[in-house]
Amino acid sequence: MGLAESQDRYAGSPRGRPRSEAVERSIIEGVMRLLEEGLPLGEVSIERVARTAGVGKATIYRRWSGKDALFVDVLRAAEPPDAELPGTSMREDLIVILEQMRRRGLASRNSLILHNVYAQMKSSPKVWDAYHATVIEPRRLVAFEVLRRGQRNGELREDIDIELLNDMFVGPMLVRAILRPDAELPENLAERIVDALLAGLSHAKP
Structure with missing residues (x-):
């Protein structure tokens, strides 16, 4: 948007x-x-x-x-602008989504404005609610659709709860970017997270 x-x-x-x-x-x-x-x-x-x-x-x-x-x-x-998803595969789209989170984490560390506003939003419920409704929730819905498409295409098992699965993907990046501000955010982190989870979530190979 x-x-x-x-x-x-x-x-x-x-x-x-x-x-x-x-x-x-x-x-x-x-x-x-x-x-x-x-x-x-x-x-x-x-x-x-x-x-x-x-x-x-x-x-x-x-x-x-x-x-x-x-x-x-x-x-x-x-914030860094949201990137357009390539749409070539679930894996590639998930990597782009997590990479954007990594970049926002880096921006928050390097931008006094973002760092201060993110911190102050916790004590400003109206601002947080507006940000959640107009920014965070639309991003979540995009991720949900990527995962559902992966299920339809056979890239992902169909017996997995999409909301829980999304939390499993974004959780490690959020921990690194927000909860552990001293943690490294290497360029290949998004790819490593996605591949580590997909190794156990994709259809079992014969």
Whole structure:
């Protein structure tokens, strides 16, 4: 989902209003500047964003329904963009999905904005709920479909719970990227995780 699409889902105004990508970008960069200056997420108000970006509050509300929706797009802009899945095999798609998680983990370690916002989201339920509904859950659904397609194509056993299986794939990467910030995230980590699990989950060979 692109920036404009994400904003359209949460904008409070009717569809069809002319939009300025430059204005939207200046608003998002205004929020990033405030966060870089160390302002806590809870203190970033629409009024303050408007002053920083040099726009009126109405300009922001025409594009976002409120602060929570704006923060979600700020996070999306700061994170590495989601890659398009090759669709050639379940294995290749899973590797791409986990590789994106690895890159987001690296970005969080190297980006003060991402690190601070991820940490502060835990105490901002509305922001977390909006981020989960618009970013995390769609990614989960994509992974579910990849696994279901693998079952239909015979790449994966059909007696395995898809939700549990998805957790088994993403769990090791989440542990390395989030729970163990000192752990290495080598370039081949996604491939190693996928191949290790598929070795025991694919159809048994005669």
